[in-house]
Structures are given as C-alpha cells and as structure tokens.
Amino acid sequence: MDKKSLKNEYDIIIVGAGPAGCSVAKFLSDKYNILIIDWSRFSRDKPCGGLLVEETQDFIKDWRLPRSVFSYPKYVNLKMIDWNNDLEIDIKRKLWNVSRRNFDYWLLKALQNGIQVFSGTKFLQFEKKRKNIEVLLEINNKKRIVKTKYLIGANGSFSNIRKILVKKPIRYYIATQYWIRHCNIGDSAYFIYDNEITDFYSWIIPKGGNLILGSALERDSNIRDKMKILKNKLKEKLGIVGNVFKEESTILSRPENKKDVFLGNDKIFLIGESAGFVSSSTGEGISFALRSGYNCARALNEDFKNAFSLYKKFSENLINEIKEKIDKSDTLSDPEKRKKMFE
Numbered sequence: 322m323d324k325k326s327l328k329n330e331y332d333i334i335i336v337g338a339g340p341a342g343c344s345v346a347k348f349l350s351d352k353y354n355i356l357i358i359d360w361s362r363f364s365r366d367k368p369c370g371g372l373l374v375e376e377t378q379d380f381i382k383d384w385r386l387p388r389s390v391f392s393y394p395k396y397v398n399l400k401m402i403d404w405n406n407d408l409e410i411d412i413k414r415k416l417w418n419v420s421r422r423n424f425d426y427w428l429l430k431a432l433q434n435g436i437q438v439f440s441g442t443k444f445l446q447f448e449k450k451r452k453n454i455e456v457l458l459e460i461n462n463k464k465r466i467v468k469t470k471y472l473i474g475a476n477g478s479f480s481n482i483r484k485i486l487v488k489k490p491i492r493y494y495i496a497t498q499y500w501i502r503h504c505n506i507g508d509s510a511y512f513i514y515d516n517e518i519t520d521f522y523s524w525i526i527p528k529g530g531n532l533i534l535g536s537a538l539e540r541d542s543n544i545r546d547k548m549k550i551l552k553n554k555l556k557e558k559l560g561i562v563g564n565v566f567k568e569e570s571t572i573l574s575r576p577e578n579k580k581d582v583f584l585g586n587d588k589i590f591l592i593g594e595s596a597g598f599v600s601s602s603t604g605e606g607i608s609f610a611l612r613s614g615y616n617c618a619r620a621l622n623e624d625f626k627n628a629f630s631l632y633k634k635f636s637e638n639l640i641n642e643i644k645e646k647i648d649k650s651d652t653l654s655d656p657e658k659r660k661k662m663f664e
C-alpha cells in the first residue's frame with residue numbers, strides 16, 4: 322500500500338474499499354496508476370452476517386485467509402425455519418463464518434505496493450471532460466479535484482455514483498442486526514421465514530461467542546415493532562434470550578429485475594452492490610462483489626481503451642445468476658410457494 326501524497330491524475334480511481342473495490346484493485350495490472358478511496362477509516366465495521374458462501378470460498382481458496390479473519394465457530398451449518406408453514410430443514414451446506422471487520426481490512430492490507438489507498442476520503446461528484454474525468458473528493462474537510470481516465474464505483478448500496486448515472490433506484494430493505502451477548506446456539510446459522518416480520522427473511526448467526534439476530538425489513542415497516550416480534554418468537558419457539566449490546570442498521574438492495582444491474586458506461590464502471598450485484602433470495606453479496614471486481618479488472622487489463630464492452634461481456638454469467646436469484650426470491654417470499662419448495 323502506497324500512501325504518499327495525492328497525485329493530480331490517475332489512470333483509475335476506485336471509490337469504495339469493500340470486497341468489490343479491493344477485488345478490482347487486486348487484479349488490475351501494476352502498469353496502471355491506481356487510487357482507491359473510502360470514506361471510512363479501516364479497520365471499520367460493516368453490518369453483515371459475515372457468512373461466505375461456496376462461490377466466495379471457491380474464489381478465494383488460494384488467498385490463504387489468516388485465522389484472525391475467521392470468527393467462532395469457523396464453519397456453520399445452515400438450517401431454514403419457516404414459521405408460516407411450521408417447517409425446519411437442514412440444508413447441506415457449510416458456510417465460512419468471518420469477522421467482516423477483519424475480512425475487509427485484510428483484503429485492503431493485501432493489496433500490492435504501488436496502489437495508493439486514501440481512507441477517510443469521500444467521493445462527492447464527477448464531471449466528464451473530453452480527455453478525462455474530473456473527480457471531486459473531500460479529504461480532511463477540504464475539497465480536491467483529481468483527474469482520472471476511468472472511475473470505478475465500488476461504493477455499495479449507498480452509491481452516489483450510481484445515483485448520478487441512473488434515475489430509478491433499486492428496491493431496498495432496511496437490514497437491522499442486534500448483537501446478543503453469549504448466546505449459545507451451537508454451530509448452526511438459521512434463516513427464518515415469517516411473513517409477519519418480512520417478505521425477505523431474518524437470521525441468527527453465532528459469532529465469536531455472541532449471537533447476531535438480524536432481519537431484512539421492508540422499508541415502510543416499523544423496525545422496532547418487527548424486531549420485537551422476531552425477538553419474542555425466538556424466545557417462544559427456540560428459547561433464545563439475551564441482552565442486546567449492539568444495534569446496527571443499513572440499506573440492503575434487493576433487485577427485482579435483471580435490468581436493475583447497471584454496469585455503468587464508457588469510462589465509469591459500477592461493480593459489486595453499487596451495480597446491483599446482490600442476491601435477492603439471500604442478500605448475499607460478497608461473492609458477487611469479488612467476482613464483478615475481477616471481471617472489471619480483466620476488461621481493463623485486456624483492452625484499456627475499449628474496456629466497457631469487454632466488462633459487459635464478462636458480466637453476462639453474473640447477471641444470469643442474479644436473474645436466477647430473483648426467480649428464487651419470488652418463491653421464497655410467498656408462504657404457499659415456499660411450502661411446496663421446502664416439502
């Protein structure tokens with residue numbers, strides 16, 4: 322990581338140092354002059370279940386993830402509970418259980434020398450000029466314009482780059498998590514379906530001796546009331562009780578149509594959740610962030626001048642996956658259809 326002074330001009334500026342931003346930075350050729358910025362200071366928390374699905378596990382299998390990145394238990398089994406239909410199902414999957422704070426920090430620290438990293442730096446605006454793009458940043462309350470040939474938006478569900486480019490926002494949910502101290506549920510994570518709470522789903526995940534209790538709630542719902550219902554049902558049905566020591570809430574995108582995936586245009590690319598790459602059936606987004614970052618880097622490495630058409634081509638498989646997740650989410654949201662699927 323190179324943290325000297327900010328240059329006046331870069332080949333590529335990446336906004337957001339989450340999994341998508343770190344992935345594109347990792348795979349870009351070292352012949353490029355690259356700046357990656359994030360408004361957070363690392364290590365930082367990001368509300369997340371911290372479960373890595375098989376696609377993520379496969380993508381990072383050679384990256385030698387250190388022990389410190391994992392949480393306890395290191396692996397979790399998955400159980401699905403449907404309270405509308407009174408069903409409980411063991412899913413034959415083994416998910417990696419990580420500390421999201423440590424995972425993202427480790428991704429950032431592992432970047433090659435030569436990439437400039439500026440945390441505590443906010444992207445505000447851009448202006449397209451004939452030969453380049455002028456990017457307005459805010460560092461230590463001071464505004465600064467920096468030029469770049471390519472701008473990559475990897476800034477998640479809040480992406481202001483996407484907002485500038487696309488009028489219609491993606492449907493979003495309010496994902497809320499309560500952390501409960503010392504609550505032992507063994508080494509299983511539970512995905513809970515109950516339409517009294519949400520048409521998406523709720524979850525409980527063991528995390529380092531504590532428990533995360535979360536739910537992706539419809540945006541017009543009363544968050545406190547819904548979380549109360551969830552807590553009461555967990556007590557009544559699974560005997561789970563405990564004191565909440567941390568609450569967190571953020572936006573989670575849930576695409577409804579594959580057209581919600583927007584890759585950007587000519588010299589401005591979107592990757593990860595800012596592009597709409599997130600599963601509508603589970604809210605899983607890390608595998609999509611890593612893989613879309615890789616696709617974007619590959620396009621820029623192979624043909625710098627005409628990278629956008631390549632990025633579009635390389636994204637086809639991921640977009641089809643998003644479509645499959647949307648179809649599955651339609652089934653999971655409906656108790657009748659869900660019953661048929663689970664039985």
Ligand SMILES: Cc1cc2nc3c(=O)[nH]c(=O)nc-3n(C[C@H](O)[C@H](O)[C@H](O)COP(=O)(O)OP(=O)(O)OC[C@H]3O[C@@H](n4cnc5c(N)ncnc54)[C@H](O)[C@@H]3O)c2cc1C
Nearest residue numbers: 337339340341360369370371372444476477593594606607
């Ligand atoms: C509650 C919850 C639980 C989840 N659980 C899981 C899970 O268990 N497994 C899974 O795979 N996925 C999960 N997800 C989804 C996953 O967290 C996201 O899809 C994933 O983080 C997307 O990665 P990203 O790099 O695109 O964006 P992010 O991880 O959101 O990173 C974006 C970065 O951009 C920065 N940023 C934003 N705006 C600006 C700006 N203007 N200027 C500078 N920097 C900016 C932010 O600080 C952030 O670091 C969950 C999401 C939520 C909300």
